[in-house]
């Protein structure tokens with residue numbers, strides 16, 4: 001039975017905006033409805049192409065506000081849609097009958113330098129955690145983009161530049177504070193509320209609204225990182241060479257092969273404007289990652305030690321390909337958020353991503369036929385991240401998603417300022433994914449699926465059964481709606 005069909009929602013009647021005055025009076029946070037002047041700002045997602053039209057937006061100040069909102073939703077038979085930034089807003093679909101619960105006001109970063117952990121509020125962004133940790137010589141397993149929300153990223157798994165040597169970021173979470181769908185304030189750890197702790201680490205935000213999260217950090221200051229640029233005309237030769245290079249690659253290295261059509265924008269440097277490029281960016285870990293409350297425990301995997309010379313040796317085969325620009329060198333890990341050139345703020349985007357088992361010649365031909373130098377395509381980027389390494393091995397203390405399937409993770413998309421652009425991009429993305437379907441892995445990575453995706457494509461059967469049981473236990477009425485529901 002889908003959530004929409006569950007008993008609580010069969011009698012759904014839209015609530016008059018005035019009824020929200022009652023909720024506003026009961027919480028310290030802010031309630032915004034369509035009759036408020038700032039409605040269009042309040043409902044905005046990071047992905048500006050997601051035209052979110054909930055019944056109301058609630059911005060809680062603390063966990064008690066979250067609980068009050070969930071109970072109000074219960075009394076009025078509404079759904080609650082938790083959202084940090086809205087990076088993954090596209091798959092949410094129709095939000096009629098829903099309260100959009102924006103967690104941006106749940107702040108706070110508490111570093112425990114003794115235990116090597118950090119506790120952050122649900123509204124905290126990766127850039128802020130990275131900066132606070134760097135001041136103490138510490139690092140967390142952030143993704144490529146500083147304005148992604150910590151909680152949304154961790155609930156889906158979390159792939160950092162160190163993921164091939166340290167696994168998914170979610171496997172390093174130690175405690176989660178949350179309000180369950182049925183309104184209980186809970187703390188989930190390996191010892192308490194074990195099924196909730198399991199489900200929230202990779203199983204998305206289906207069971208509870210997370211208010212704070214604690215995870216391990218590592219004493220790492222520098223990495224060997226950068227990018228190499230080539231003209232896209234060489235894509236065929238370069239993708240083949242990169243794929244061969246990844247086969248026996250040390251876990252300390254993580255790179256992304258990108259086909260990029262740079263827009264012709266005046267704010268970009270002249271030599272990049274309007275260019276078609278191949279970019280290989282990435283990171284080689286060069287410091288032993290001391291970390292975890294107990295580094296000798298099975299969970300305390302350490303990064304492969306590698307010094308600068310070793311990193312250079314690892315990258316030598318790529319350098320031999322002759323990039324016209326090569327920025328690889330030692331840099332502070334606090335600057336890794338600049339590496340991938342992700343948009344610095346909200347943009348309208350349309351894209352999708354899948355895991356691939358292999359990238360043989362036939363797959364390269366299929367991909368480049370649609371997106372290579374001679375293709376007419378609206379797709380601005382095709383990213384292929386090399387995964388495997390520790391990402392392929394189930395973390396012994398991990399949660400619902402404790403490993404990734406396949407050797408590569410593909411994401412492709414572009415900018416969609418209008419619905420017409422989005423429709424064109426959707427079709428182009430679908431063509432690429434269809435062409436690569438023969439090599440698609442058994443399960444995809446939740447955080448890279450930006451269209452509604454059947455849960456069976458995200459989790460193996462036994463994992464899905466356990467997640468559905470957790471949903472029934474913590475959100476029996478199906479109150480909470482996540483980006484990727486379980487039905």
Ligand SMILES: Cc1cc2nc3c(=O)[nH]c(=O)nc-3n(C[C@H](O)[C@H](O)[C@H](O)COP(=O)(O)OP(=O)(O)OC[C@H]3O[C@@H](n4cnc5c(N)ncnc54)[C@H](O)[C@@H]3O)c2cc1C
Pocket residue numbers: 082083084085086087088089103122142143144145147148149150151152153155156157158159160204205206208209210211342343447448481482483484
């Ligand atoms: C430019 C860009 C770069 C990216 N780079 C990486 C990367 O390097 N590595 C990587 O792994 N991923 C990456 N991602 C994917 C990213 O991890 C997902 O989009 C992630 O879901 C974003 O989390 P968010 O909180 O910012 O987004 P949101 O859209 O706010 O949240 C996503 C979903 O998480 C759940 N959620 C969020 N907060 C809560 C909460 N407090 N309680 C309960 N549920 C909640 C909800 O179901 C929500 O729909 C990137 C995405 C973009 C757009």
